[in-house]
Amino acid sequence: MTSPCAVGVDVGGTFVKLGLVQGHRILTQRALPTASIGSTPRKLQEGLVKAVGSLVRESRRRITGVGVGIPGWVQYPEGVVRSCANLPGWKDVPLRALLSRRLHLPVSVDNDVNVMTLAEWTAGAGRGARNLVCVTLGTGVGGGLILDGRLYRGWNGFAGEIGHIPVAEAGPRCSCGGIACLERYVGNREILQRVRDQLKQGVASVIPELVGGDLRRLTPEVIDRACELGDPLGRQTWRWVGTQIGLVLIGVVNLLNPERIVVGGGISKAGRWLFEPMRKTVRRRAVRGASRFEETRWSTWMR
Amino acid sequence: MTSPCAVGVDVGGTFVKLGLVQGHRILTQRALPTASIGSTPRKLQEGLVKAVGSLVRESRRRITGVGVGIPGWVQYPEGVVRSCANLPGWKDVPLRALLSRRLHLPVSVDNDVNVMTLAEWTAGAGRGARNLVCVTLGTGVGGGLILDGRLYRGWNGFAGEIGHIPVAEAGPRCSCGGIACLERYVGNREILQRVRDQLKQGVASVIPELVGGDLRRLTPEVIDRACELGDPLGRQTWRWVGTQIGLVLIGVVNLLNPERIVVGGGISKAGRWLFEPMRKTVRRRAVRGASRFEETRWSTWMR
Structure with a gap:
C-alpha cells in the first residue's frame, strides 16, 4: 500500500x-495554459474540476485532499474567491464548495501568497521560524x-500587502487606488520600463546588443546577463530596485521584528546583484541591524 | 469585604x-518626580519598592499584583529591563524579581507601549478589536x-516600532541608527523646531504673540491655540504632521489590515487639526480605504 x-x-x-x-515531495507536475482550460469564468471552473x-x-x-492557491482575494476558510x-x-x-462537491474530496482554497508562505514556512526557506515575512x-x-x-x-483577509506600502509622498498612481506603492517601482514591467527609459536617454549599456536591438x-x-558581463x-x-525594496523592508522589520525574511519570485533570480543592496539597506538602517541584537535572517528561493 | x-x-x-x-477603575493616583525617587539606578529601584x-x-x-510599564526594552515575561x-x-x-521579592506580590514588568496597548484593548478605545494598532x-x-x-x-520583543519606519530614502539620522525615521519628523521636539524655523523664515503667525515673543x-x-484662532x-x-503619520499608517494598514487604529499621547490633543489630515491620507490611499470593503476604524484617546 502506498502512502x-x-x-x-x-x-x-x-x-x-x-x-x-x-x-513535501512533488511526484508529478503539470502546467496548462489558463486560456486552454476555459475562456469564461464558468468554463474555467469546470475545466479546473476536470484537470484535478x-x-x-x-x-x-489515495488522495487526502486538494489545495488551491488563487491570485486574488479569497474568503478563508470558506474558499470563496471574492x-x-x-x-x-x-x-x-464559491470555488471550495464547487470543487469539493464535484471531486468528493476535502478542498482548501486560499490566496496564492498565503499558500506560498505556508509552504516556505513548513518545508522551505522559512522552516522553523516563529515570525516570518515572505516577499514575492x-x-x-x-x-x-x-x-x-x-x-x-488580518481583519478582512488582506494582510501582507507589502507591494502596496508607499515609498514616497507623491508618485505614480497604483491599481489598488494608492499612490507611490512599492509595486509601481519594482514590479517587473516598471523595472523594464526604467531600463528602456535610461537607454533612450543615451545611457551606455550592453543591453541593446543582448536583445538584438529590439527592446x-x-x-x-x-x-541579469548584463550584470554578469559587468554592465553598469x-x-x-x-x-536601485534592491534599495527600494530594502527601504520598505526596514519599515516591515521595525514594525514586525521578524526572525526571518524570505524573498522569492521571478526577479529574485537576479541573485546577489539584487539581494546585496537589499540586505545592506536593511542591515544599515533597521533598528535590529543597528543594534547589538541578533539580526533578522534572510533566505531566498527561486521556485 | 472589599474586592x-x-x-x-x-x-x-x-x-x-x-x-x-x-x-478598570482607578481609585488613587500619585505622580512623583523620577529624580525625587532616586538619583542612581540602584536608588531609583529602591525608591520604586518603597513608593509601591x-x-x-x-x-x-487586598492587592493581587503589581504591573509596571518601562519606556525601554524589557525581556518579557522575565521582567528584565535590558x-x-x-x-x-x-x-x-531584573526589576520583576526585585519588586516581587521585596513586595511579596506577583509582579509583571513590560514595555510601556505594550501595557498601554493592552489597556486600550481591554478597557479603552480599542476594546473588542481582534486586530489593533496603537500609536503614541x-x-x-x-x-x-x-x-x-x-x-x-516579535522575535526579540521589539515589534511595533512605528516611529522608526522611514518616511523617505534620505533624511536626518535617528538615535536608533536609522535614517529619516517618522519620529525624526513628528516627535514633539521636531514639530516645535519646524514651527520655529518657519517663523524665522518670516512666516506670518499669531504664535509669537501667544508666547510673548519667547519661542x-x-x-x-x-x-493648538493658534489653530483655534485660525492661524494658518x-x-x-x-x-503636515498628520499627513506624515498618515503616510506611514498607509503602509501599516496595507501590511496588517487592522480592524482599528488607536492614536494617543501628548500631541494627539491637537484633535481634529491633526486627525483629519491623518485619516484622510489613509482613507484616500490605503488598499482598504480605496476599496468597497469595510474601512479600518479609528479611535483617539488623550489619557
Missing part, C-alpha cells in the same frame, strides 16, 4: 499548475506573514 | 506615576500591536 498523496493547484492568469505531492479530477484518477493513489485581478469575471465564486517579486509584489507561529490574515525583448533575465546600467538597475 | 485591587506603575524619565486600580510598598499599605486593600534611553544606567535590571505621539512615536487577539512582541515657550498646546501656520503644521 496517501494530495493535489496542489496554482491558478495563475497565464498557467494553471497542478502537482501531485506526497509529504484526471490527475487524481491517473495517479491511482475578486481576482488576473481572472476577469471571478467574483464571489514578479509582475506584482506580494507578501505573506507568519506571526507567532500562525499565518496572519521589446528585454526581460529581467537579460538584465544592469548593476545600477538591480541596486 | 481586590492591583497597583499600576508607569515609570517615565520625568515622572513615576502610580495608581491603585479596581477592575507605601501605596499598598496605605490602601488597606536597556532604557530615559533611565540612564538601567541595563539588564510624544517626544518619541511608539506603537503596539494586537494581532489575532494577542499582543504581538522657547512654544509647546504643542500653543500650536498652526493649521499647516498639524496638517
Whole structure:
C-alpha cells in the first residue's frame, strides 16, 4: 500500500499548475495554459474540476485532499474567491464548495501568497521560524506573514500587502487606488520600463546588443546577463530596485521584528546583484541591524 | 469585604506615576518626580519598592499584583529591563524579581507601549478589536500591536516600532541608527523646531504673540491655540504632521489590515487639526480605504 498523496493547484492568469505531492515531495507536475482550460469564468471552473479530477484518477493513489492557491482575494476558510485581478469575471465564486462537491474530496482554497508562505514556512526557506515575512517579486509584489507561529490574515483577509506600502509622498498612481506603492517601482514591467527609459536617454549599456536591438525583448533575465558581463546600467538597475525594496523592508522589520525574511519570485533570480543592496539597506538602517541584537535572517528561493 | 485591587506603575524619565486600580477603575493616583525617587539606578529601584510598598499599605486593600510599564526594552515575561534611553544606567535590571521579592506580590514588568496597548484593548478605545494598532505621539512615536487577539512582541520583543519606519530614502539620522525615521519628523521636539524655523523664515503667525515673543515657550498646546484662532501656520503644521503619520499608517494598514487604529499621547490633543489630515491620507490611499470593503476604524484617546 502506498502512502496517501494530495493535489496542489496554482491558478495563475497565464498557467494553471497542478502537482501531485506526497509529504513535501512533488511526484508529478503539470502546467496548462489558463486560456486552454476555459475562456469564461464558468468554463474555467469546470475545466479546473476536470484537470484535478484526471490527475487524481491517473495517479491511482489515495488522495487526502486538494489545495488551491488563487491570485486574488479569497474568503478563508470558506474558499470563496471574492475578486481576482488576473481572472476577469471571478467574483464571489464559491470555488471550495464547487470543487469539493464535484471531486468528493476535502478542498482548501486560499490566496496564492498565503499558500506560498505556508509552504516556505513548513518545508522551505522559512522552516522553523516563529515570525516570518515572505516577499514575492514578479509582475506584482506580494507578501505573506507568519506571526507567532500562525499565518496572519488580518481583519478582512488582506494582510501582507507589502507591494502596496508607499515609498514616497507623491508618485505614480497604483491599481489598488494608492499612490507611490512599492509595486509601481519594482514590479517587473516598471523595472523594464526604467531600463528602456535610461537607454533612450543615451545611457551606455550592453543591453541593446543582448536583445538584438529590439527592446521589446528585454526581460529581467537579460538584465541579469548584463550584470554578469559587468554592465553598469544592469548593476545600477538591480541596486536601485534592491534599495527600494530594502527601504520598505526596514519599515516591515521595525514594525514586525521578524526572525526571518524570505524573498522569492521571478526577479529574485537576479541573485546577489539584487539581494546585496537589499540586505545592506536593511542591515544599515533597521533598528535590529543597528543594534547589538541578533539580526533578522534572510533566505531566498527561486521556485 | 472589599474586592481586590492591583497597583499600576508607569515609570517615565520625568515622572513615576502610580495608581491603585479596581477592575478598570482607578481609585488613587500619585505622580512623583523620577529624580525625587532616586538619583542612581540602584536608588531609583529602591525608591520604586518603597513608593509601591507605601501605596499598598496605605490602601488597606487586598492587592493581587503589581504591573509596571518601562519606556525601554524589557525581556518579557522575565521582567528584565535590558536597556532604557530615559533611565540612564538601567541595563539588564531584573526589576520583576526585585519588586516581587521585596513586595511579596506577583509582579509583571513590560514595555510601556505594550501595557498601554493592552489597556486600550481591554478597557479603552480599542476594546473588542481582534486586530489593533496603537500609536503614541510624544517626544518619541511608539506603537503596539494586537494581532489575532494577542499582543504581538516579535522575535526579540521589539515589534511595533512605528516611529522608526522611514518616511523617505534620505533624511536626518535617528538615535536608533536609522535614517529619516517618522519620529525624526513628528516627535514633539521636531514639530516645535519646524514651527520655529518657519517663523524665522518670516512666516506670518499669531504664535509669537501667544508666547510673548519667547519661542522657547512654544509647546504643542500653543500650536493648538493658534489653530483655534485660525492661524494658518498652526493649521499647516498639524496638517503636515498628520499627513506624515498618515503616510506611514498607509503602509501599516496595507501590511496588517487592522480592524482599528488607536492614536494617543501628548500631541494627539491637537484633535481634529491633526486627525483629519491623518485619516484622510489613509482613507484616500490605503488598499482598504480605496476599496468597497469595510474601512479600518479609528479611535483617539488623550489619557
